[in-house]
Amino acid sequence: MFDNNCQVCASRVLIFPSQVTSLANTHDGIVVTFTCWCDTEQTQVTGNADRAARADAVAA
Numbered sequence: 461m462f463d464n465n466c467q468v469c470a471s472r473v474l475i476f477p478s479q480v481t482s483l484a485n486t487h488d489g490i491v492v493t494f495t496c497w498c499d500t501e502q503t504q505v506t507g508n509a510d511r512a513a514r515a516d517a518v519a520a
């Protein structure tokens with residue numbers, strides 16, 4: 461379970477494992493694809509690569 465700031469719902473919602481449709485390991489991190497409560501397919505990047513990119517952005 462994780463939270464998602466949905467632009468369609470215009471709110472922060474919880475996404476449950478049953479809503480996840482795919483996981484993909486990419487160079488930029490783990491891309492999680494899921495169906496939000498508003499029935500739109502969305503993605504969120506997570507994992508070590510994403511954290512490193514965010515740390516670089518904060519340091520810059």
Ligand SMILES: [Zn+2]
Nearest residue numbers: 466469496498
């Ligand atoms: Zn939504």
